[in-house]
Amino acid sequence: MLDTFQVAKARHTLGLRQAGEAFKHVISESDFNEAYNEIRTWSGYAPTPLLQLPALAQSTNVEKIFYKHEGSRFGLGSFKALGGAYAAANVIREKISTRVGHDISISKITSPEYADLAAKITLVTATDGNHGRSVAWGARRLGSPCRIYIHAEVSSSRAQAMRDLGAEVIRVMGDYDASVAATRREAQAYGWTIVSDTSWTGYIDIPRQVMAGYGVMAREICETMKTPPSHVFLQGGVGGLAAAVAAYFRQAWRDASPHVVVVEPELAPCLFESAENGKATQTKIVTETLMAGLSCGEPSQLAWHILAEEASDFLTIPESLVGPAVRLMARPLAGDTAIEAGESGIAGLAGFVTSALQAKLREKIQITEASRILLIGSEGITDPEIYTNILDEN
Ligand SMILES: Cc1ncc(COP(=O)(O)O)c(C=O)c1O
Incomplete structure (x- = not known):
């Protein structure tokens, strides 16, 4: 079941880890608090579940895997409902x-x-x-x-x-x-x-609020996890999700914050290319990825400020992993809960399993038997036809 991940061609590059305090200046603690205080009053608000995947943890030789499942967020199918x-x-x-x-x-x-x-x-x-x-x-x-x-x-x-x-x-x-x-x-x-949800020169206030809304998800995680994870794998489109979560964790957990690994489709690697070039970089999308929510050619400026400081690693994953990752969630290893995960929500999971099973990547990303991995399942079923087709393929 995990064979595809063992041989997948993922690309890796190290994060810049520039020194700075973007984590508290780009989205401040009060931006996050205001968003939380508003959103939690909305009818239908409930924290989404933080599940564990013990069988997958055993098969990938890590201590624990936590999976924040955003499929039920306000009945809209994804974490984007918050932003x-x-x-x-x-x-x-x-x-x-x-x-x-x-x-x-x-x-x-x-x-x-x-x-x-x-x-x-x-x-x-x-x-x-x-x-x-x-x-x-x-x-x-x-x-x-x-x-x-x-x-x-x-x-x-x-x-x-x-x-x-x-x-x-x-x-x-x-x-x-x-x-x-x-x-x-x-x-x-x-x-x-x-x-x-993306920012550009002269347009930052609204995308900042969008990202502050995503912080609700990070806050729920911090309130549930007694000990911070060692790594969080986050899918990247324009980078807003990854940056908001990274900034929130740094504000909450300071030096105990996890390694932030950003995972993108190889067909839309604007954050990966930015890390390689040392500055926000636009890429041309030639072919659309199946991970539709991640199909972005240009990083959000605000998000990039945070990720240039907070992200430890950037990965790209091939399209061939989308089906196996969605199916691994839907028909899990014995002992794990079945999860309906949409095709844009599994990139982090696919990036993690690939890294854990390939020795070179495992070493670069510093995954060990003691690692406690956090994944954010940012999407449930948002297009039933695509989801069913993926399950039917094999
Ligand atoms: C399900 C899902 N996950 C992740 C992302 C990536 O978020 P961002 O564009 O903020 O990086 C998106 C973007 O639309 C999405 O729809």
Whole structure:
């Protein structure tokens, strides 16, 4: 069952580990606290489970494997529910507060008194699926219109899931970066507000809030784990997830923080290339990866500031590992719990199993029998058809 991982061609490069304090300046402790204090009041909030995989730990010769399973997050299928929806709510709150001349809380905005104002604030974003779903849900909760730009390869089922949340979905020819460009163009032309999960020069406040929302997941982990893990394997798209978790852990655990290993598809290695070049680097996506949420050609600037200091290692994994990793979760080794994990949520797991089973990588990443590995299963089933197809392949 683990043979594919033993022979997979993964690429590895060391993190820069630049000295600095981005972990507390890019997203501050109060950014994280504000996000947590807001999100935990939302109806349906519950910490997601932190599972253990003892049989896989035994087979990969480590002490423990913890798996934070984000599939149930607010019924949206992924950790992204924490970010876009929180930033969307904040944008609407700020705009309405400015309009009425005093501060209004997010919970008050849902009252009919502010419905007309909320209805005039249009939120827009580009997405591979999960972030757009979160923004659409957040906009609908507060009664604002939402337009989502998707690229040519985003599945029709993911597009429909966003329409079901009331968003207008616009398909753009080209890749993810083309959909980001279209969003920026149209937002500027029509005065709409972009709620993006990636940041660029001059656009940082909203992506910072998105990342502060992701911190809820890291906080739940810190509250559950008595001892920090030795390693955390985090899948990377633009880097927001990895950076938010790394920053939160460093704030909470200081020198006891785990090694941060960032794992990307070999078809979309913008963070890996950034580490190799010593600076944020754009890569051209030639072929779309099956790990749709990770198909990003350009790092988020904010995220890169943190990862340049906090990430110990960067890995890329081949497409051939997606099916085996999803199936390893769905039909686990005897003794482990079966987990429904989507194709963008298993990159960290695939990167870990590959590293643990290949002697050279194991040594480089300093995995030993005493290692306590944390994986973040960032996605459950977000496209049932793709998921079923993966399970049926063999
Ligand atoms: C399920 C899933 N995991 C991980 C990521 C990567 O997050 P980021 O783009 O912040 O690196 C995404 C991004 O959409 C995602 O959908």
